[in-house]
Amino acid sequence: MPNADVIVAVSTPPGESALGVVRLSGSGCLGAASRFIRFKREPAPRSAEFCEILSRGETLDRALVTFFPGPNSYTGEDMLEVSAHGSPFILSEIMREAAAAGARPAEPGEFTERAFLNGRIDLAQAEAVCALIRSRTRAAHRVAMAQLDGKLSERIRALRDAVLGLLAALEAQLDHPDEEIPVLSREDMGGRLASLRADIDALLSTYPAGRVALEGARVAILGRPNVGKSSLLNALLGRDRAIVAETPGTTRDTLEEQADLAGLKAVLIDTAGLREDSGDSIERAGMERSRAALKACDVALVVLDRSRALGPDDARLLEEVAAAGALEGRPILCALNKSDLPAAAAPDALGRPWPAVEVSATRGDGLDALARAVAEAAGGAATEEGAVIATARHARALESARAALAEAAGVAEPELAAVHLREALLAVGSIAGEAASDDVLRSIFSKFCIGK
Amino acid sequence: MSAHLYPKSYDVIVVGAGHAGAEAALAASRLGCETLLLTQNLDTIAQMSCNPSIGGIAKGQMVRELDALGGEMAKNTDATGLHFKTLNTGKGAAVRSPRAQCDKKAYQFRMKEVVESQERLDVKQDEAARAWTSGSRVRGIETKRGVRYEARAVVLTTGTFLKGMAHVGLHSYSGGRASDPAAELLSDDLRALGFSVDRMKTGTPMRVNARSVDFSACEPQPGDDPPVPFSHFSERIETTQLLCWLTHTNDLTHRIIQDNLDRSPLYSGKIKSIGPRYCPSIEDKVVKFPHHRRHLLFLEPEGWRTREIYVNGLFTSLPEDVQLTLVRSIRGLEKAELMRPGYAIEYDFCPPTQLKPTLETKAVEHLYFAGQLNGTTGYEEAAVQGFVAGANAALKLQGREPLVFGRDEAYIGVLIDDLVTKGVDEPYRMFTARAEHRLLLRSDNADLRLLERGAALGLVPLEMRDRFRRYRALVEAKLAGGGADEDEDALRPWTLAKAEAQAEIQSYYAQYIVRERRMVERLRRLDQVAIPESYPYAETLGLLNEAKQKLDRVRPRTLGQAARVPGVTPADIQVLMIQLEKRRRSRRLESAPACAPLVP
Missing domain, CATH: 3.40.50.300 (P-loop containing nucleotide triphosphate hydrolases)
Incomplete structure (x- = not known):
């Protein structure tokens, strides 16, 4: 994939162990790694090399480093795997050095997401993933349906309609300056935003109980x-x-x-x-x-x-x-x-x-x-009455909607407020699955590949 | 009627010489194709059939984009504009849009001269009757007079002419425009070729004589002083500027309309086609918004050498006698003399989901559709489609990369993606609200976004590109806090002041631009997963039937486009993503059995 930045993550579980693996992926990963790995020579593809790892200029560890040039790597991009000693300190220092060299900590599942987008996940894996996604979706679906039958869908729809109404009022002002459209005053807008945030807070307060249930x-x-x-x-x-x-x-x-x-x-x-x-x-x-x-x-x-x-x-x-x-x-x-x-x-x-x-x-x-x-x-x-937020995805969506609404309240310019309201709308909409599918896909990728 | 074959064979034929057709023909011929522009009437090239105005909110941005790519509309506007105004000046730069009233005849004549002077472009008067095809490939056009013109590609820009039907009150007559004949043959032929054809409606207000208007009772609306040119390549506007005027409808006007609704073709059920929600007739406004006590009307001069005034806001198809009474109920228009009545027009269009993002039809290779034929409304919407269709017709013949814009790159990209992905259920007009990345798609940065592409196509002279590059470097230097002042002569038509202003706008929006870019990058990933043209949706396990049908009709090119098809859910996209990957994978296994080892 063009322009994909270099990502880095510790691939082994947290805690002390004999080995700890750090992986980097992205077209500049070798260059970034050269800033803290002392290669004795140009690394040969797919062959483990014993190298010195540096931290703040001093030897941090001696580790096996393997370079997997793209496209024949797990992610389809250039990749580097560092098998260091599994001390949390060493691993966190490697992460810090990698970040200093321009790599970005990977999001959950991002290696697998890249593997997929670059066409690197194979048939068997894809089928396994498919099965996994289905089982996840069925479970999630059951919860969602139970909620949709009840009051959550109503609350979310009302919330979405209110945000949409506010956004529509702003958009109308921006797109139809020649019409006599009543201007939404800042006070009016502020009041409506505050009541929306109060609604979201009320919903979010049900999350701890909902999460326990699920x-x-x-x-x-x-x-x-x-x-x-x-x-x-x-x-x-x-x-x-x-x-x-x-x-x-x-x-x-x-x-x-x-x-x-x-x-x-x-x-x-x-x-x-x-x-x-x-x-x-x-x-x-x-x-x-x-x-x-x-x-x-x-x-x-x-x-x-x-x-x-x-x-x-x-x-x-x-x-x-x-x-x-x-x-x-x-x-x-x-x-x-x-x-x-x-x-x-x-x-x-x-x-x-x-x-x-x-x-x-x-x-x-x-x-x-x-x-x-x-x-x-x-x-x-x-067992509370009414709408309950049960999943972390929903809670996160509501939290980002609330943050976006708070930001909207903080700007005077209608075209900027519109940006925040669009974000809020996207966030609220994602609960019912009607927003940018990219977010939904991301959340799926982050679920099926724990430990990156 | 025995057809005779015209002795010259063309690369591209453009049918229709309106705003879409003119840009299509210019783009194709300027890209090196031998081109024929075929029009019913050589005296109505680039006719402003409705408003004598170019630009406006979102539309102005599109005209600027077209200009940066090497289109003609902005230059034509600058040469013939009589009233320039930047809209939304009270708001941020992202939503400011240029608009200009033009002399409608001067506009036409200049465009006529440009196309007739263009190398490699023949302009002829005849009506296209049939698309000449062999197999699923277009071969040319047969005209009503019985001439066969051979071509390797054809662009249809038929406007409101296909089986056009004009309505004034309950009186209706065949016509592509008030007094021009409709094209009665071509849409039947398109149906025979397998295209789905539907009906749409639009309208225009009456024109009154300026001598009969009491301007002292109206509010003058001066243009910008000095007027700001549309085109990146114009340094200043040299034409004489005129005033526009503002007045309002009132209770009496509304009562007259209410009392005569039974004689309106819209409300008597005579017109069944869907009209634009956004440019509603005055009948619609009065019926649907009864609590509005008045509506704004702009009186716009139609030229320097005509006294015709366009009554903007009074779109109507009421009978002529009612039009006269209602116009005369308005302040300043009490003694108005109608010169032409307003009317509604119904016409055939082809639902645009039958097109690829290049505007080539899916059914017939090398056949392109642009403009109102695709269900849009507006000169600007038409012009940019014409440009894209004409350019793509040429580029495909030349084996070059197609011209397609992302939704984050240009309003043109938003427009065409909406058309081919979502289709239209009313005449489509551009708004800034349609763009996800409004702050990126500004009028002030159209050159920064697109001029390099115009130059790469060869439609922007290299000398201009070099001047633009100096300007761009200056903006970047200013943003970085430096910016040793350039020699202004080396920048022209760009200026130091423009660079200064551009750097200011960019730093004003900096935080937001970063955010939007991040969002763009995220959205783009799905747009990088291609779907084969012949993908068998019907056989895809896990897709809902509704999604299967919709995807099959639209045939999206990427997963991102599929996600934007109305009625397709995120769950469908997940299924599609996995199935695509399986397919891709199994195909690769066939061709290359030795699979590289996967690294866990």
């Missing part, structure tokens, strides 16, 4: 050290995923696993225990992540050790969770763990109106009840 709930397992969070995770998963030890602070980092909780798709997040007095910097960093997980979860599951009396640390923890929960309006529930041991704390000792379930992670008591409670807490949030 994609599953993110359940953060939180608590003080040694209350049995990792044991509970393992128990809920039915396998030993997390390391469990008597030592407080064994879990240093958050850990995510998918689980089926009484029919609800959930992502369980085990977190490092929260305490005030850790002198260990790694443990403190882990606790930061725990707090981040609390902020980004759909359900907060607080684990308490009922075999010990609740102290001021527990009170602080509950306060913190309550504050974060109230802020985001997310459901919170408690697992009173270690029900196999004599009880020292009663459920009402919490002083919070949250559902509490007694469990024993080690014996497996109460797990079903806990799973049902979590599912109910998450599902309850999703």
Whole structure:
């Protein structure tokens, strides 16, 4: 494809591993790479070379570099593949160097999109892609139809009509200066734009619940050290995923696993225990992540050790969770763990109106009840009346429509306001699939090729 | 009637010498083709059958584009204009458009002189009766007088003449224009060749004598001072400038129209064809917008040496006696004498989805359609199509690259893509709202967008191109913050002031231009995926029946064009994309069994 810029991406999953692969594609990729890869000679096509990788002029790594000249490459363009050691630092430095050399971080699926546009995806792949697209579309279609039967389609149509009406008023002024068309005043326009944005905000506020219904709930397992969070995770998963030890602070980092909780798709997040007095910097960093997980979860599951009396640390923890929960309006529930041991704390000792379930992670008591409670807490949030935004694509479309409308409100010139309104119209229209198909295609390409 | 074969064989024959035909014939002959321009009447070349005006919103941009490519319309306007006005001066540069009133006879005579003086171009008076074809290829034209002209390509620009039917009140008569005979034969022949032919309608207002108008009761509308030329190649306007005038309809006018609707061919059901929504008759305006108490009317002089005044805004086909009463109900026109009544005209057109983006017909090779025959309205829309059709007729014969414009490159590209992709359901007029990239398609940058293409075609002299390049370099230097002033004489007809203004406009829109360009790049990707001409939509699994039919009718050339076909959904495009890739892939496997290894 002519004029395609050079794109770059890490092609292996994030995190530490033996190898990490960075790929570049585009007609200038070799030139860009020469700025941070020391080639011993002109690289031979499709043959791996051991090269020094430079970062800020110093040796960063020694890696295998393979040059695939277009058109016989995956994307059909000149490509370069760097197999470096899989340290996130090394990979991010390579990304930074590539960007400095003029490459642009690839969008999700962009390598595959280019492969397709350049005719490089083969028959089998195309069929696989076709099957994948169909299954995706059928699932998405079901959701869309359910929504179209309900109130979402009405809301979107009304929104679209309102934007279109506003745009038409502007266009009429631009195209028919010789007609006596009532001029849309800035105040009038500003008022109409503000009410459109309020409509969009109202719709967007349904997204968290909608997303949970479709994609599953993110359940953060939180608590003080040694209350049995990792044991509970393992128990809920039915396998030993997390390391469990008597030592407080064994879990240093958050850990995510998918689980089926009484029919609800959930992502369980085990977190490092929260305490005030850790002198260990790694443990403190882990606790930061725990707090981040609390902020980004759909359900907060607080684990308490009922075999010990609740102290001021527990009170602080509950306060913190309550504050974060109230802020985001997310459901919170408690697992009173270690029900196999004599009880020292009663459920009402919490002083919070949250559902509490007694469990024993080690014996497996109460797990079903806990799973049902979590599912109910998450599902309850999703069964709202009226139009619900359930997919990230819809939410993104509404967000960009809102941004475009905000920009339209900020300009006085009708031809510029029209640009923003057209963007808003395109964004709103894309929800019903009636806008530029390019966007739809892009979103598909970004879905079927995860990891670039 | 026994036909005799004309002894000279042509490369290109252009049928019709209106605004489309004149540009088509000039483009083809200037590109080196032996060309014949055939017209019913040598005295009506480039006739302004309706408004004596060129340009206007979006139309002005198209005329400027045509000029940058080497067309004639802008030069002709500059030479014969009597009132120049830039519209939308209160708004940004992107939506400013030039417009000029011309002396209608001077306009015609200058164009007549240009075409008659053009090398390699013969101009003859006769009426085309039949397209002479052999197989699916055109061979020439047979005329009503029985002459066969042989040619390798034919461009039809028949305007409103195919089975034209004029209406004044309930009285109607055959005619291609008020007093010119219609062409009764050619559209039957087109039907016989397999073309679908449909009906359309347009109209024109009455003309009144200036002596009978009380201008003191009207508001004077001066043109720009100094007048700004249309053409990039004109330095200044040297003609005498005249005033236009503004007046309004009123309650009485509207009542007269309401009371006589039963005598309107539009409202009595006599005319069934679809007219332009955007240039509505006064009957339509009064009926459809009853809350409007008045409508604007512009009184436009039709020339220096005529007293005829065009009453812009009073498009009507009411009976003559009603026209007189309603005109006289208007302030300033109380004693107006009608010189010609307004009338409506119905005519045959060919739905333009039967065309390729080069304006060549899909059914008959080397046969091209342009202008109102394609369902458009307006001189400007006609002229640019004529140019594109005439140029492509020549380029194809010469084995050169076809002339096709993207929607982001020119309004001409928007126009033709709309015609061949979406078709028309009413007479098509250009608006800036039709362009996705309005801020890129400005009147002020038509040269920057297209002049190099005109020069590459050979229609813009190299000397002019060099002057333009100096101007362009100067604009770029000014944008970069520098711009050591050039010698103005080396720039002419471009100027330092123009470069200054251009740099200002570009920096004013800079942010937005970047945005639009980004959008253009994204949209273009789909336009780079070609669809074979013979693609079997009917057999494509996964396409909905509606999409199959529509795609089969339009036969888009690229995936981008397919996506713009009305009724085709994004899901259809995804299916098509995958099927195309499979096809392409399996074809390549046949021809080259050794497939390069795929890199995962």
